[in-house]
Amino acid sequence: MDSQPPSYHNSKLLHFVTEYVDIILGIIFSVLSFYFHSIGNKDLSVIATAIAIGAFSVTVAEIADILAERFEEPYASFVLTFSAVVVEIVLLFMIVINATGQQQGLDTVKGGIISAIIVDMNVLLGLAVFIGGLSFKEQEHNEDTSSTYTTILLVATSALLVPSVLNYTQNSQKLFESSVVIAAILMIFYVFIFIFQTKTHKHFFKATAKSRILRMKKHNRELEDEDEDYIFEKLPTIINIAIIFVLILLIGFLAEFFAKDGMILAKEYGISSGLAGLIIAIVAVSPEIMTAIKAAKDDEIQRVVNIAMGASTVSIMLTVPILMLLAYVNGIKLSLDFNALQVGALLLTIVLAWKTTDDGETNYFEGISHLMFFAAYATIATMYH
Secondary structure, eight states, X not given: OOOSOHHHHHHHHHHHHHHTHHHHHHHHHHHHHHHXXXXXXXXXXXXXXXHHHHHHHHHHHHXXXXXXXXXXXXXXXXXXXXXXXXXXXXXXXXXXXXXXXOHHXXXXXXXXXXXXXXXXXXXXXXXXXXXXXXXXXXXXXXXXXXXXXXXXXHHHHHHHHHHHHHTTSTTGGGHHHHHHHHHHHHHHHHHHHHHIIIIIOGGGGSOOTTOSHHHHHHHTGGGGGTTTTOHHHHSOHHHXXXXXXXXXXXXXXXXXXXXXXXXXXHHHHTOOHHHHHHHHHHHHHHHHHHHHHHHHHTTOHHHHHHHHHHHHHHIIIIIHHHHHHHHHHTTOOOOOOOOHHHHHHHHHHHHHXXXXXXXXXXXXXXXXXXXXXXXXXXXXXXXXX
């Protein structure tokens, strides 16, 4: 006979639900997504699918965070950024496929590419810096990190300008060819960046000696055992990687519903490609945002900078070439002709990130500045057609 009181079982149930709420919501809304899609209710299908994708993405981020703790920087941030970027690629690729070459669909994909970087650099970085600044007044990170990343992003953004400029000249027929060349350049550039980060200049991406991270970890050492019952904490690394792979496949399956029904709704409601791209970016980046906020509250602002700027770098360097290749294999020519708003916002975002992080210190005012910039961009993107 069970001798435990009912309150004990209720507490255990509550703890279980709290621990695995993302997986529970993912399963429930996946079923709802399939049901609404099958009966043709596109509005509820898109909402349910977005929630399911977001929930499973949180699980992916949590497992990636566990894996990240088992590695040192910069590899820890690589795990987090790559897991999020894969979700982004899956979502955008499904839209490419379902767009079947239609300009509105392809514009949404381009908007999604740019929006992912803008969300990473303004919402993720802004929220984390703002919340961290309220907790610690000022937070310190390795200024070499932000200096290197802003240089990389400025070069990459300048490269993206090439096809866009050609689109406004008499050489617009060379748009796709120039896009292919730029995609190849970005891939080659990323090879050198990867070597720079992981081999020759790893110290550029690690916390400096004056950072309070280690002191905070020692002070909060007792908190490390909080999640000892969390199943993914107990699993070996290879199993967790396999689970992430399965979850990403499931997200890909759901993304097809999201793309099919979402494209129809965007046309019916007259949603701009800029706003559609923002929605996709927020869905893809939301797990990273929560991870960054948690890091900022733990005074791990170095990790926040690595995640925000690292994810933005990977979004340009890998998302663009991979999406172009996948589209081409499926008979679709995806060119890199971004509109003036997207390119301008991207350049200004990088300049703002450079100004707020170049001294190796952040505060809540710099965080709110990024959030205000994003609010202004979102307003224009909603109305820009």
